[in-house]
Amino acid sequence: MTTNLAASVHQRLLNHARATGRPFNDILQHYALERFLYRLGHSPYSTQFVLKGALMLTAWQIPSSRPTRDIDLLGRIENTMEQVVSAVKAICQEPVPDDGLRFETEGIIGERITETANYSGVRLRFAAYLGKARIPMRIDIGFGDPLVPGPSPVALPTILGFPPPEVQGYSRESAIAEKYQIMVYLGQINSRMKDFYDIWSLATHFSFEGSTLAQAISETFESRGTPLSLHPIAFSEAFAHDGEKQVQWEAFRRRLGTEAVPAGLQGAVQTIAAFLYPVTEALVKGESFRQRWEPTRGRWLQR
Structure with a gap:
């Protein structure tokens, strides 16, 4: 990754924030989520995680889709902290064309989350970097939910015209x-x-x-x-x-x-x-x- 590319991406994101009137931190966060999903789509885990949550509203092109600061996934791998952390590390390290981002995976923090008495998942926290700008990453992964109908391929719109993330998406x-x-x-x-x-x-x-x-x-x-x-x-x-x-x-x-x-x-x-x-x-x-x-x-x- 070149310092010049990170600086160029940073400036383009800043220009986009000014043009759209959205807070720069929201744009920066969305870019990091977008590029993580691009790596997921190119990784061996592309069929083992299904995108859900607010980012699917964006994929479905709802005009007033709400911004989000995290990624929600349905996991189709072994529901253990060790396996989930290992998978996310591999996704972060997936070789892709340079987009200016670096994901720091050594300090991943994992915790169990429980939404209801019969439903639990895993939450992972780590950081991405665009040059010196630190971007907090949070990924919530649920397990065991039925999916009706099954997952379907989705391509998410991108902010700067980089290749779009192509992942498995949730049903409405x-x-x-x-x-x-x-x-x-x-x-x-x-x-x-x-x-x-x-x-x-x-x-x-x-x-x-x-x-x-x-x-x-x-x-x-x-x-x-x-x-x-x-x-x-x-x-x-x-x-x-x-x-x-x-x-x-x-x-x-x-x-x-x-x-x-x-x-x-x-x-x-x-x-x-x-x-x-x-x-x-x-x-x-x-x-x-x-x-x-x-x-x-x-x-x-x-x-």
Whole structure:
């Protein structure tokens, strides 16, 4: 890696930040995540990790996709700290055309993370360097979740025109199912406004086959040991109008910095309820659900 290239990339990222009005640190962070994923796509582990989370919103080209400072992956390797650390080290060291970045892997810090009683994963922290600029890296890797339908190849858009990362990507159906499960599991104590935003975004941008979404929800809830409910707290008027939740939603909107987000939490909740309640009702009653979601009309239509 040449010092001149790192300096050139740094300046181009700075120019991009100025042109887009986004904070430079956000742009720098995104570049590091992007180039890590490029290495993943070229490594022997390319089929053993599946990209999920906020970066998939970018891959799906949702106009108001939220910025993120970490990478979320589904791991399809042995769920041990030693194996995960070894894999990430190998990915960081994968030979690729020079992009100015260096990943420091000797000091990787790993910890177990638990989102629910039946679901755990691994979180790794280390650093990337663009010249002298240090960029914190965080990768969260989950294990054991069903993926409906299976993974599909995705190419992520790039900031500076370097070759795009090409990795295995999550399905929208399972992304929704996992966020919905967390909503139901946490109930009233849920402060994860990003999950409401993500489901709202997907429901307002994409059509869905009801049978596929129902399968994803059913398998995810069963895998994570969470019963489905006909009356999720997250869909209730009390939750949507709760003062604390509205403050959390408004803070999330300000961080996102976009007018595309509903001004009130209740607007997002209404859309999510219209989207997920009919599927939930069919699953609870043991019925098939074969309607098709139409995002422009905000409702399910008969096939």
